[in-house]
Amino acid sequence: MEHLKVAIGALAIVIGLSLIAGEAPAQSAPDWGKAEYESNCASCHGLGGKGDGPLSESFRPKAADLTTLATRNDGVFPAQRVYEIIDGRQEVAAHGPRAMPVWGRDYRSHVPDMTLGDIQIYGLKDAVAHNKLVALVDYLHRLQVK
Numbered sequence: 001m002e003h004l005k006v007a008i009g010a011l012a013i014v015i016g017l018s019l020i021a022g023e024a025p026a027q028s029a030p031d032w033g034k035a036e037y038e039s040n041c042a043s044c045h046g047l048g049g050k051g052d053g054p055l056s057e058s059f060r061p062k063a064a065d066l067t068t069l070a071t072r073n074d075g076v077f078p079a080q081r082v083y084e085i086i087d088g089r090q091e092v093a094a095h096g097p098r099a100m101p102v103w104g105r106d107y108r109s110h111v112p113d114m115t116l117g118d119i120q121i122y123g124l125k126d127a128v129a130h131n132k133l134v135a136l137v138d139y140l141h142r143l144q145v146k
């Protein structure tokens with residue numbers, strides 16, 4: 001009887017250990033910026049950001065190399081400029097006009113732009129659009145060549 005108890009105890013330990021060992025590896029956090037980039041930018045700018053996406057050849061000039069944004073700006077990544085290019089405040093002809101960019105409504109604010117006297121007030125971005133934009137800008141920052 002004692003032997004049986006020991007055997008059952010040992011078996012329980014073996015099963016327990018194998019459950020722990022078989023546990024799924026800790027999931028790494030999803031990379032939202034990369035996902036945004038791959039769905040909305042890579043077709044022209046290329047998966048690695050080098051400007052060599054399959055559609056790039058159709059444009060004159062070709063899609064820009066997005067890995068050298070910092071080196072072309074005295075080593076400083078132009079985060080604000082990139083943000084404004086994507087939200088449409090700075091237009092790039094190949095991206096389409098502000099009202100209908102190639103990536104559709106993904107980064108659009110839901111409040112219309114207004115002018116107050118001389119001051120142009122841009123629509124407040126909803127949190128989802130803003131967060132997608134920040135994730136994308138962060139991803140482009142990480143793509144910079146050293």
Ligand code: HEC
Nearest residue numbers: 040041044059061062063064082085086092094095102103
């Ligand atoms: C339909 C093709 C196309 C898509 C899609 C596209 N781009 Fe572009 N983009 C271009 C082209 C072409 C240029 C270069 C325009 C020029 O130099 O006049 C450019 C220029 C830029 C620039 C300016 C680069 C510089 O050197 O000043 C940035 C930043 C940029 N794109 C970011 C993006 C991001 C971020 C996305 C995705 C949200 C995106 N683009 C999607 C075609 C595209």
